[in-house]
Amino acid sequence: MLKIWGRINSINVQKVMWTAAELEIGHERVDAGRQFGVVKEPWYLKMNPNGLVPTIEDDGFVLWESNAIVRYLFAKYGKPQTQELRADADRWMEWYSTTYAAKVATVFLGLIRTPAQERDMGAIEAARKGTIENLKILEGHLSGRAYLCGSEFTMGDIPLGAGVFRWYNLPIERPSYPNIEAWYKRLCKRPAYQKHVMLPLS
Numbered sequence: 001m002l003k004i005w006g007r008i009n010s011i012n013v014q015k016v017m018w019t020a021a022e023l024e025i026g027h028e029r030v031d032a033g034r035q036f037g038v039v040k041e042p043w044y045l046k047m048n049p050n051g052l053v054p055t056i057e058d059d060g061f062v063l064w065e066s067n068a069i070v071r072y073l074f075a076k077y078g079k080p081q082t083q084e085l086r087a088d089a090d091r092w093m094e095w096y097s098t099t100y101a102a103k104v105a106t107v108f109l110g111l112i113r114t115p116a117q118e119r120d121m122g123a124i125e126a127a128r129k130g131t132i133e134n135l136k137i138l139e140g141h142l143s144g145r146a147y148l149c150g151s152e153f154t155m156g157d158i159p160l161g162a163g164v165f166r167w168y169n170l171p172i173e174r175p176s177y178p179n180i181e182a183w184y185k186r187l188c189k190r191p192a193y194q195k196h197v198m199l200p201l202s
């Protein structure tokens with residue numbers, strides 16, 4: 001059975017949990033990271049020398065890096081995908097990692113995990129503005145599309161889907177992006193997203 005190590009308030013763990021639920025993969029999750037420890041124990045470091053979550057073990061196969069895990073699970077347990085559809089989805093997963101994630105993480109970590117007196121409000125504001133610029137690209141792309149790769153939900157929706165939940169639930173000002181909002185509302189109707197992503201920010 002698929003085993004997943006990671007705490008549920010980690011966005012990278014949420015991607016994996018959401019994937020497992022969408023694909024209806026039987027699994028067991030073990031709390032690890034932050035207050036749960038585990039990740040610096042020698043047996044865990046043997047699986048994942050980064051000492052980070054998530055890590056999975058699937059029939060003896062160990063894997064870390066959340067996007068790699070999502071790709072692996074979709075390839076193994078999902079519907080067959082054309083090369084083009086997989087590349088399209090991959091592109092949005094990369095865009096999440098290289099363009100979107102760090103800025104939203106700056107806002108999230110600053111406002112949710114940093115005490116008020118220690119916040120770097122300049123960095124938070126620059127990251128908020130940078131995200132608004134980045135999201136213009138997503139807003140344009142989603143015009144005429146229900147999901148990132150067209151009419152159907154794919155793995156390409158997973159990282160950014162988890163990322164926009166944070167964006168829409170942070171205590172910040174946001175401009176209206178109707179196409180992103182419509183896509184986000186579509187995700188909010190998915191039981192797997194409700195269960196694993198729509199959690200209080202902590």
Ligand SMILES: N[C@@H](CCC(=O)N[C@@H](CS)C(=O)NCC(=O)O)C(=O)O
Nearest residue numbers: 010011012033034052053054065066
């Ligand atoms: N690129 C890695 C990043 C993993 C990562 O940074 N995980 C964070 C949680 S989101 C972590 O393990 N933090 C330390 C901890 O929870 O103890 C991935 O996508 O899996």
